[in-house]
Each structure stands twice: as structure tokens, then as C-alpha cells.
Amino acid sequence: MLTRLCLVAGLLLCVEATKHPPMASTSPKPTPTPLSLADFYRIYFHREDLNNDGVQTLSEFEQLWRQADLNGDGSVDLREYTSIGPSTMLMASEVYKYLDHDHNGVITLQEIPRMFTQFDTNYDGWITEQEFVDEKIRIFNLVTKNIGLGKK
Structure with missing residues (x-):
């Protein structure tokens, strides 16, 4: 979940980069190439592949969830989800609402298998x-x- 939250923050940077093209400069400083959304997600895939075997398993999803359960109460609430890393509250809360399949305000370990099959x-x-x-881009x-940043 930590990397998921960092992912949201990075996504916002990708969105902002597409809105604001680099300004012309009088000095010949190299302009960094914006990271594509797909490349950004590839990086996070490998960060969440805990055993570095090139695939993610349900066990790895469950382990990431346990890391996000900061207070150890058996669920990850919006406060825990947003406190793991930098992000805007709006984007993080919308992603959280999407991931909270039963919409009860917490993501429990029992919801992880459904998220995994998604x-x-x-x-x-x-x-x-x-x-x-593909799923992260979707x-x-x-x-x-939903929050008015994407194509309509």
C-alpha cells in the first residue's frame, strides 16, 4: 500500500507534466524526459514484487496490505492509506474509494483476494x-x- 500511495503521487506528477510543457530556456540545460504512465507503473510493479521473481502473488499483495495497516487493527482506513506517502488527498481518497470494494471505509485482508483477481x-x-x-492505467x-482531470 505504501508504494500504491507513492504511485498516486507520481501519477499526479505525470498528469501535471502533460498540462505544463517545458518552458523555453535561454541556457542549453538538458530537459528531463517525462516518465510515461506505463513506465511509471513498471517501476512500481518491481518495487512491489517483494521477492523479485518477476510476478506478484496473492501472498505479496497480503504482505503489502499488512505493511499498510499501521496500527495493526486488521484494516487499512483512509487515514492510514494517505499517511503512507505523499499524495493529494483528493486523488488518494478517490483511489481508496475505488479499492474499498464493499465501501465500508476500510480495506480488510478479506478484500485483498478480490483486489488481486482484478x-x-x-x-x-x-x-x-x-x-x-494495464490495470493501474485503467x-x-x-x-x-471521476475527479475531472481525465478525458471526458
Whole structure:
């Protein structure tokens, strides 16, 4: 969940980079190339691949959830989700609402398998980099559209 929150913050940077093209400079300073959304998610896929085997498993999803449960009460609430890393409250809360499948205000360990199968689109028991990237982009587009940042 920590990396998920950092991911949201990074996504906002990607959105902002597309809104504000680099200004012309009189000095020949190199301009960094903006990271594509897909490349950004690829980086986070590998950060969340805890055993570095090239796929993510349900066990890894559950381990990430346990890390996000800061107070150890068996659930991750919006406060815990937003305190893990930098992000705007609006974007983080919209992603959180999307991930909270039963909409009770907390994400419990029992919700993780459903979240996992959402990413494991071919239902083979692990999430590949491409499955992860595709689902993250889908969620990003849905959430940014819902808060008025995406294409209409």
C-alpha cells in the first residue's frame, strides 16, 4: 500500500507534466524526459514484487496490505492509506474509494483476494508486469475522469 500511495503521487506528477510543457530556456540545460504512465507503473510493479521473481502473488499483495495497516487493527482506513506517502488527498481518497470494494471505509485482508483477481486478468495465480501496468492505467483513467482531470 505504501508504494500504491507513492504511485498516486507520481501519477499526479505525470498528469501535471502533460498540462505544463517545458518552458523555453535561454541556457542549453538538458530537459528531463517525462516518465510515461506505463513506465511509471513498471517501476512500481518491481518495487512491489517483494521477492523479485518477476510476478506478484496473492501472498505479496497480503504482505503489502499488512505493511499498510499501521496500527495493526486488521484494516487499512483512509487515514492510514494517505499517511503512507505523499499524495493529494483528493486523488488518494478517490483511489481508496475505488479499492474499498464493499465501501465500508476500510480495506480488510478479506478484500485483498478480490483486489488481486482484478489485476490477475488471466486468473493464473500471479500478476505479470503487463497485467499490473494495464490495470493501474485503467484505474488511473477511471479515477482522474471521476475527479475531472481525465478525458471526458
